[in-house]
Amino acid sequence: MCGTGKFKVLWGLETSAACPRCGDFEDHLHIPRCRxxxxxxxxxxxxxxxxxxxxxxxxxxxxxxxxxxxxxxxxxxxxxxxxxxxxxxxxxxxxxxxxxxxxxxxxxxxxxxxxxxxxxxxxxxxxxxxxxxxxxxxxxxxxxxxxxxxxxxxxxHSDDNVQLRERHSTVNEGIHSQFDMGPDDLPKEIRPMLTCRRRVLRKSLVDKEEWLKLLCQERRDFRRSMKAQRRSLRTIFSPVP
Ligand SMILES: [Zn+2]
Structure with a gap:
């Protein structure tokens, strides 16, 4: 039973040794003991x-x-x-x-x-x-x-997997917060991604995670560039002492 969470972490295949059924630490002894x-x-x-x-x-x-x-x-x-x-x-x-x-x-x-x-x-x-x-x-x-x-x-490999359920829940929260923040501080070409919340939530887990990653990155970059623009405008228009 080398495919348990414990060995997957040792081999660098997973970051968590949690049991997919209950979330507790999983080694070979846990397989028949899982609650x-x-x-x-x-x-x-x-x-x-x-x-x-x-x-x-x-x-x-x-x-x-x-x-x-x-x-x-x-x-x-x-x-x-x-x-x-x-x-x-x-x-x-x-x-x-x-x-x-x-x-x-x-x-x-x-x-x-x-x-x-x-x-x-x-x-x-x-x-x-x-x-x-x-x-x-x-x-x-x-x-x-x-x-x-x-x-x-x-x-x-099913939806009963505790880690998968946690990932779904985390990414869904992130998607909701992106929709709640709205499209204002996003580049124009990215804003259509916030058209339909339900459609995004129906995507596969990996697609949702990719979607969220892209949105977070774009929002961060856009805010940063707006800040930089405001700074340079202040420099240009501030009165010379
Ligand atoms: Zn278990």
Whole structure:
């Protein structure tokens, strides 16, 4: 996840490391932890689907509780007191905690889950392969991380992007103030740019920013040249002592 805000700033591609969904500092850990409503909805959808998948794969109930609790720990610090974990899965739970939450979303699962799941398969007289269960479990966890990253990217390029929303709001304010100031201190050839406020506000973000930059520059230059003209007129017509 090198395309996070943190790395984009390090590489000089962006000036802000803000998350496009919530505006907080964004590093790889923030991707699944983002508190924006859209990110929360995505996380809830993915974890609910994962929980159903665990059932479908006949995962041992205490293994399921433990893995879901570990997964929840990726997003929020472990709840205190934590939900009770069966003593039989405690060693695997602790081994997974050592691997860490990021490791979990990279599909790195502790080997100690396998004998536990095998015991459960034996108990229910299921002949499924526990290696296959572990391999698919790993893939499912990777997919959760992937979908969170995809969701973040979909916002990055949409109108829900916090930075883009801020840029729109800043440039719109600038456009309104240019129209409010009127065309008087602008060169004649530039004044038609202030004909229709609504048309300017409907332009794309980049076009609006270009429009505003040009207007500010022209107004500044025109005011400066008028001041210079007034100064030279004063010099010409001021009475000689
Ligand atoms: Zn965020």
């Amino acid at each position: 924006a409503a859209l990110a929360t909805a995505e996380w809830d959808r993915r974890t609910a689907a994962f929980s159903a998948w665990l059932d479908l794969q006949l995962t041992g109930p205490s293994i399921k509780i433990a893995i879901l609790q570990l997964l929840q720990g990726v997003r929020t610090p472990p709840s205190f007191p934590p939900r009770p974990i069966s003593s039989s899965v405690q060693p695997a739970f602790l081994a997974q905690q050592v691997i860490g939450s990021q490791g979990l979303l990279e599909g790195r699962i502790a080997s100690s889950w396998l004998p536990l799941q095998q015991q459960y398969y034996d108990k229910i007289r299921c002949r499924r392969s526990v290696s296959l269960w572990a391999s698919r479990l790993s893939q499912q966890l990777v997919l959760i991380g992937f979908y969170m990253w995809e969701q973040r990217n979909s916002v990055q």
